[in-house]
Amino acid sequence: MAENIKDEVKKMAEKLDENAEWEDVMYAIYVRESIKRGKEDIRSGEYCVTR
Numbered sequence: 001m002a003e004n005i006k007d008e009v010k011k012m013a014e015k016l017d018e019n020a021e022w023e024d025v026m027y028a029i030y031v032r033e034s035i036k037r038g039k040e041d042i043r044s045g046e047y048c049v050t051r
Helices: 005-015 022-044
Strands: none
Touching: 005 022
């Protein structure tokens, strides 16, 4: 079951360092979304293998 966005943000915030800045938050969101999109691409067969 997918969590709602509010719960996901809370979990992400709890994992951040006490001295985190907005840039750290934005980077964490970027990484999360990149991984999510990558998984979706793999599921749909839209990916490229490079060597």
